[in-house]
Amino acid sequence: MSSSVAELTRELVAIPSHDDETAAGDAIERWLREETTAHVTRDAVGNVLARKRADGSPRDEPAPRDESDDRRSLAFVGHHDVVSPADSQIRDAPEPGEYVVEERDGRIYGRGAADMKGAVAAAMVAFREATPAERADLVFASFVGEEVGGVGARHAIEEGFLPDYAVVGEGSTNYSSPGVTDVVVAHRGRRGVTVTAHGVASHASEPEAGENAIYRAAEAVERVRDLEFPSVEVAGETLAGSVAVTEIDGGSAINVVPDRCSFTVDERTVPGERADLEILADVPGLEWTVDQDLPPMQCDDDAFAEATLEAARESQSGKPELVTKPHATDAGWLSQAGTECVIVGPSEPGEAHTRDESVSIAVLERCRETYRTIAESWPA
Incomplete structure (x- = not known):
């Protein structure tokens, strides 16, 4: 060589x-x-x-x-x-x-x-x-x-x-x-998160008999949308983070109230700061997992x-x-x-x-x- x-x-x-x-x-x-x-x-x-x-x-x-x-x-x-x-x-x-x-x-x-x-x-x-x-x-x-x-x-x-x-x-x-x-x-950095909303399935003709997981996910999506992006000042520049919902998946049929809906969040992190995903904690039936966390x-x-x-x-x-x-x-x-x-x-x-x-x-x-x-x- x-x-x-x-x-x-x-x-x-x-x-x-x-x-x-x-x-x-x-x-x-x-x-x-x-x-x-x-x-x-x-x-x-x-x-x-x-x-x-x-x-x-x-x-x-x-x-x-x-x-x-x-x-x-x-x-x-x-x-x-x-x-x-x-x-x-x-x-x-x-x-x-x-x-x-x-x-x-x-x-x-x-x-x-x-x-x-x-x-x-x-x-x-x-x-x-x-x-x-x-x-x-x-x-x-x-x-x-x-x-x-x-x-x-x-x-x-x-x-x-x-x-x-x-x-x-x-x-x-x-x-x-x-x-x-x-x-x-x-x-x-980059943090990738999957958020999953759980509900109770029912026939779509009786939606009140179930708990619609898509509705729960929609509430969570709206909260993510309203998050403030963190930023830090480095070398005379503002290094700003970002948060975006990038994928969503839920439902099994047109006539079934879904018992599950998930979406992904792409967060660009900055040194010492993170978006406050804890704002999702009180949405019922919700859980999330961190898929990737690049510092x-x-x-x-x-x-x-x-x-x-x-x-x-x-x-x-x-x-x-x-x-x-x-x-x-x-x-x-x-x-x-x-x-x-x-x-x-x-x-x-x-x-x-x-x-x-x-x-x-x-x-x-x-x-x-x-x-x-x-x-x-x-x-x-």
Whole structure:
């Protein structure tokens, strides 16, 4: 496997990883073992992890830490799973099943180019190039299962993965202005809830003999509709949450009063705040379950955020800013566990998960340089 960011991106993007991330993880692990002297591991779910330090610890000797050690760790974090490709993104020949990868007009096209194998490649090259700051460990992590709720990140955290700081390579380009790669210091989370109303069935000719579950659900829907959305102020921006009823299902026949009706609620959460679903507690016959709860993220270490912003400034001619992001990433799981996180990455709004997904080669190089610079200067 080659070593430049563009070539490494093309090679990673070509590897299918929507149903099974194993081959992509194999390629990342092999590259790290061949190109670096880091200690490289692969955990039980397929996450690829590597660690190195300024004193050149060999790959078969992980950097030790204990409670009395004042070393700090900085991690580059990404994921190598992708969403399912469009038919046009899958190669028929000569390698059936591989993803189609094209390069034109300074961009690399293919499933996962933006989200987020390009950023993974930039982080890998920066990890190879950087000499960590004194008394700092530099960590690389590429997780599985980000697209399905952070499976890999949660497993790694449960197994003790907890860097002090992390730069997560999700998209932060074109947020404050076109052509600029910003530093994200907060993002929203997502809570998905299923609300079920129970009633008593009866013949529709005698509705008073039953308890109509749809009516109970309708009362609950109206209360959700009237909820106030929480918001917080971060980096001079208002990061606002939202709540929406997105699905409803109930009834079995035109002549039967239903005994069951359910609906789903999509809530976009913000750091430290939640919509008050307890307003449903006194609706009779109602219960709800949380189907998904992806945590929000906020960086509380201003010095780390500013140091990363300075590294981003040095890597580009534009003027990057501290910004917020509207959707959840693995940074939320790390932040919830205690890691101070920022997000810096090449993907642009509206680029991921599309039929013509692509990433700018120039911005990949910009991110590589930003990652290398922060790795060599932080912790200060």
